[in-house]
Amino acid sequence: MCHDSTPSPQSSVDLDLSIHTAFSSLHGGPCCSAAYNTEESGGELGESQMSVQYQAVGWNRQKRIYDAVLVGGVLAYLTLFVGLGAFLYPSATAITLQIRAFGTLALVLLHVTLCIGPLCRLDRRFLPLLYNRRHLGVTMFLVALVHSVLSINQFHARGDVTPLVSLFVSNTRYGSLAQFPFQALGFTALSILFLMAATSHDFWLHNLSPCVWKRIHMMVYVAYALLVAHVVLGALQADRNVALAILLGMGLVLVAALHLLSGAKEWRIDHNLRRAEMNGFVEVCTVDDIPEKHGKVVSLADERVAVFRYDGKISAISNVCRHQNGPLGEGRIIDGCVTCPWHGYQYLPDSGTSPPPFTDKVPTYRTTLIGNRVLVHPCAHPPGTRLEPSFIGQVEIGAPQ
Ligand code: HEM
Numbered sequence: 001m002c003h004d005s006t007p008s009p010q011s012s013v014d015l016d017l018s019i020h021t022a023f024s025s026l027h028g029g030p031c032c033s034a035a036y037n038t039e040e041s042g043g044e045l046g047e048s049q050m051s052v053q054y055q056a057v058g059w060n061r062q063k064r065i066y067d068a069v070l071v072g073g074v075l076a077y078l079t080l081f082v083g084l085g086a087f088l089y090p091s092a093t094a095i096t097l098q099i100r101a102f103g104t105l106a107l108v109l110l111h112v113t114l115c116i117g118p119l120c121r122l123d124r125r126f127l128p129l130l131y132n133r134r135h136l137g138v139t140m141f142l143v144a145l146v147h148s149v150l151s152i153n154q155f156h157a158r159g160d161v162t163p164l165v166s167l168f169v170s171n172t173r174y175g176s177l178a179q180f181p182f183q184a185l186g187f188t189a190l191s192i193l194f195l196m197a198a199t200s201h202d203f204w205l206h207n208l209s210p211c212v213w214k215r216i217h218m219m220v221y222v223a224y225a226l227l228v229a230h231v232v233l234g235a236l237q238a239d240r241n242v243a244l245a246i247l248l249g250m251g252l253v254l255v256a257a258l259h260l261l262s263g264a265k266e267w268r269i270d271h272n273l274r275r276a277e278m279n280g281f282v283e284v285c286t287v288d289d290i291p292e293k294h295g296k297v298v299s300l301a302d303e304r305v306a307v308f309r310y311d312g313k314i315s316a317i318s319n320v321c322r323h324q325n326g327p328l329g330e331g332r333i334i335d336g337c338v339t340c341p342w343h344g345y346q347y348l349p350d351s352g353t354s355p356p357p358f359t360d361k362v363p364t365y366r367t368t369l370i371g372n373r374v375l376v377h378p379c380a381h382p383p384g385t386r387l388e389p390s391f392i393g394q395v396e397i398g399a400p401q
């Protein structure tokens with residue numbers, strides 16, 4: 001039976017609406033990765049709008065919430081640390097407690113900053129944490145700066161040489177582990193954190209080039225190593241503070257473990273991508289590129305293929321409608337069926353067959369997911385061949401199906 005001869009719900013689809021919805025979603029729809037990438041430009045600007053001209057930081061609701069939590073957390077930590085410290089160690093002076101509160105808080109924030117990247121690579125649900133990571137970094141620098149200024153003022157401002165000179169000349173036992181001038185390590189780390197905070201705005205990203213910018217920001221690992229040494233050779237040797245030693249050790253293990261795990265995951269993804277490509281699969285897009293219940297048209301081996309995302313699944317069928325060659329990939333999934341934007345013919349996304357009583361069929365294509373990437377095999381299967389869809393999230397590391 002022909003679709004034209006029997007009016008049915010599937011032929012009464014509002015054509016203009018289908019076409020326009022498909023287009024606006026494909027081209028103007030929300031894309032979280034773009035939003036995360038442009039955090040300092042307000043998170044809402046497309047790449048074409050970025051320029052090397054300075055742009056003031058744009059605020060939105062998410063940013064305000066993130067920053068409010070950050071500032072609230074910082075104040076709560078400082079208050080608790082100084083309050084509890086004064087209670088537990090009545091002999092400690094207020095300035096000592098403040099130096100320690102700001103120092104340990106800066107180190108905690110540094111750990112959080114270092115963990116966010118690998119956490120997001122391991123599980124996309126952590127992505128909101130990445131959204132304002134630069135504000136976190138700048139806050140960490142400011143907290144470390146207060147700790148440094150208080151320390152220099154307390155230990156190096158009372159002599160007859162200027163404080164910064166005193167920092168480097170008052171103790172020059174660089175050959176001794178027991179009496180190493182650990183303050184110099186803190187100062188070097190602070191200089192790196194300053195460089196990172198000062199160049200964190202998108203203005204510098206575009207002016208310095210992403211490559212140089214990335215290199216500067218990779219120096220955070222040098223700063224981290226210097227700070228671990230700063231604490232181990234300084235406070236830990238002087239105080240033998242067991243709690244601080246345990247926390248520092250746990251932090252080190254956490255940072256190293258998350259980096260190793262996420263590195264292993266990336267390696268597996270690259271390895272499986274290469275393997276899938278050797279099996280003939282072609283990477284066509286990421287899952288985020290396809291809005292829910294919509295398709296993306298890709299060209300494979302001179303054929304147009306429509307890749308659909310629906311109900312946590314991905315399937316691919318020919319882009320060519322059996323009726324009058326309409327572009328199926330520009331249609332939507334309605335009632336579980338790919339619906340042609342021209343006259344409403346419908347096909348099941350996994351088998352390419354029209355729902356009964358119709359008998360039209362289009363070719364289908366095998367898909368696989370590796371991480372977040374969608375791959376399609378360019379060999380068309382005979383019209384109506386059912387192929388297992390790829391399940392988003394479940395087919396984490398895709399063995400080509
Ligand atoms: C010019 C730079 C710096 C100087 C002169 C300096 C100086 C000091 C001094 C004198 C102490 C011992 C305080 C005490 O035990 O009472 C200390 C401890 C510490 N510093 Fe620094 N520091 C600097 C930079 C940094 C930076 C950038 C960080 C972290 C981002 C940092 C984190 C710490 C931590 C976690 C401690 C241990 C706190 C404790 O005893 O509980 N320092 N620093």
Ligand code: FES
Nearest residue numbers: 321323324326340
């Ligand atoms: S329904 Fe007519 S071309 Fe697809």
